[in-house]
Amino acid sequence: MKRLKVMKALLAVCLVLGSLFLLQQLVMPKYVRGIVEGSLVASYYEETTPHDVIFIGDCEVYECFSPVTLWNEHGITSFIRGSAQQLIWQSYYLLEDTLATEKPAVVIFNVLALKYDEPQKEAYNRLTLDGMRLSRTKLEAIRASMMPDEKLIDYLVPLFRYHARWSELTWDDVRYLFGKKPLFHNGYYMRVDVRPVTTVPEGKKLPDYSFGDNAMAYLDKMTALCKENDIELMLIKAPSVYPYWYPEWEEQVEDYASEHGLVYLNFLEHQDETGIDYSTDTYDTGLHMNLSGAEKLSRYLGPILRDTYVLPDRRDDPELSEVWAPKTAFYEQMKADQLAELEQFGYLKSLGARPPDQP
Amino acid sequence: MLFTSYSFIAFILVLFVIYYLVPRRFQWMLLLLASYLFYFLASPEYLIYISLTTVSTFLAAFRIGRLADAHQSHLAAHKSSLTRDERKAGKEALKQRQRRLLVACMLLNFGLLAVMKYTNFALANVNGLLQAFGSERQLAFLNIALPMGISFYTFQSMGYLLDVYRGKTSAQKNVFRLALFVSFFPQLVQGPISRYDELAQTLYGPHKPDWTHISYGLQRILWGFFKKLVIADRILVAVNTIIRTPEEYQGVFVLVGMLFYTLQLYADFTGGIDITIGIAEVLGIRVQENFNAPFLARNITDYWRRWHISMGTWFRDYLFYPLSVSRPMLNLSRSARRKLGESLGKRVPVYLCTLIVWFATGIWHGSSWNFIVWGLLNGVVIMVSQACEPLYTRFHQRFQVKERLAYRAFEIVRTTLLMSAIRLFDCYRDVPLTFRMFGTMFTTPNYGQLFHGQAMQLGLSGADYLVLAAGVAIIVASGIRRKPGSMRERLEPLPAAWRYAAMYLLLIAILLFGAYGVGYDASQFIYNQF
């Protein structure tokens, strides 16, 4: 009798917790339309094979390099662990998170995030952190990222954060309750549309050009972590015309790279070699690269990686070929779909783009 | 720690567990520790004030009790030898010595309350006067933070002291036990103002874990959170929009704001008290009810018997009665009758006391003219309805409508509107503005606007209105009862599974529809492409 009671109570607790979990899954943003970038971080955990190169950083990595191009043309396996406005401590912890499953030969970090010394916005934190697998690393990433009014528990129990979405739920929330629609391969965010650069902005004068202590401390940690694991750290700056990249910042990064024996590649200074054309290679007037731009950058970066870090060409590896073939197919399909959508509407409606006649 | 914060929820959950794990004779000490921790977390310096009140009240009450005991044993020992006059003189001497202690302790504690709460208000008024008389001088304000719950715990302590003085209860002999009575954390911030003889019956335990109490308590807590998070905190947005931009929102919006504020205050205050009583119940402690369906009141006197009951009875027992039956008032009564005639004369002292009590009630709520006017208006309405009593009686003798449902509904709506209108003083910045805004309800003919989309601009979406409507429906359904007995007693005959299902739905409703957390501000989550 008593045992029955205990069983009943246990069952009830399980039902309650289970249903709450379902509810939580329901209200969490699915990021399958519009702000699809929110799905980037979690997509890493579906990978089955290791990578030679891991990219970390903000939109300047996930929209500037095409892993499929790197594979098809140079046999380099890579994954971009990028996310929107990824702050440097988030990059650091994402690297830690990655190292828990694999050891790449090279880690590439985009340095734009150095300009931020403290947490910026809750919404961006979410886009990066919600997708991370629960671990000590994630907890530390959350602690480092929280705005003053944020609470750890809102991350651990996202229901507390997203419950207000109940009034905005759509069919997508039910359809992608558990499985997500594959939107990316290897962390690359493809865009085929074009919106050329019209003006090149001047940098506003800043009161202080030196990077913050906190940001630099994480760069130090990142350097140390790579060293500890025998990983080559490479610093890059993507060729976006905006946000403005100040010469004073450039100088600091150059100094840091030479001081620590790191390769630093500023794509802004290699426009001739990469062949980036700002009238065809960007989809948002110069903030981000489109597919054409990303393929150009990857073609340029491939040989540099191969020669500098002596990366093998793995295209002969049957297991890897098997893994990468569907990725390539997915890539081509997505490209075709986007071109078709562009043809039909004149802009990429499903990705939240605006019609070309709207600024 | 707000009741609705994560840390408070964690605090009480941890407390519940430890409470039933420690040896039962230590339970009350744990509560004292928890209460002081709760207070400490708000601000360590507050502890000085609450300790001062506790110790002074303890000493005064203890001494008063000792004097009474000594007097009793003296009487018992010399029962036969004392003449009636000697007995009377002895009693008089005792009362005098006791009164000295009482007055000293009350001066100290009410003085502390007055200094903390009203100094800056007084200074502001002096400054206003200085300015009115053309003086350039302005007094500087004191930089003091009002200790959390000081109005409540001061009243509770002084109630205890007066009870000991009146011989209604015996003095507590353990200062730590009294400290728990003064600081019991669930009721520290917003009441109820408990009476010592009632709360002490269950406060000190020992308490065995009793599933009925615990589950009732948890249900009550959930119900409180529902009212607070789903209703009060949601409607708050619209109330603030209206009252903070009085230039823009007038006429019908004042009416909307008034009704919304009434709903917000009801949901917030009764919800908070539900949480308080629920927490106490889980701990096996009985805290008195503070509300009895206030919006079913048929007149304003009835309303004040149903709303914030513990405060109303405090003012009645410890201010209104003593004041009314004091020597000066009885003398006033006599001379007024002589000079003004029987029927008018006997009202003079009653009305005077009423105004004094309502002035005190007003200023107790907050140190501003808004509250004073609010209190006095309550007093005036009560006096007017008292004066009209013969008219009502004649009306009801003529027309037998008193027990008709429609008439009762009329009375209820009338009382609610009246109380809501007076409550406008809670809302607007100052007294003149409140009167002006109240006036626009009748002078600004914008009642049509409400139905042309303006209601959607108060900060609430269609979905919010839907939730509010459903929430109010649930509250009304739980509040209307033909027979006395709370919602859960009516749920009692249902099978256990149904009751648990109801609680489960309540929990889901709070989690999903509660206006809490970062995400509540939905506009926060607008991603700007970077």
Place this chain on the structure above:
Amino acid sequence: MDELIGILEGLHPDVDFRQTAGLIDDGVLDSFDIISLVAEIDNIFDVQIPAAEIVPENFNSAQALQDLIERLSDD
């Protein structure tokens, strides 16, 4: 007792105070009535009822009130 009933009937002519118990509990007398009563009793019986004695048990019936007056005038 008759005098007391007279005072009470002056307050509420429609109530039979000899038969009614629970004057407070049932809400027949409100606080206005109570202090009028106290003033009247002071006036007529010269008995002062202190605030501490204003409790429902003392005011629930005419008999209880009569007892209270007798007790206080004894002291």
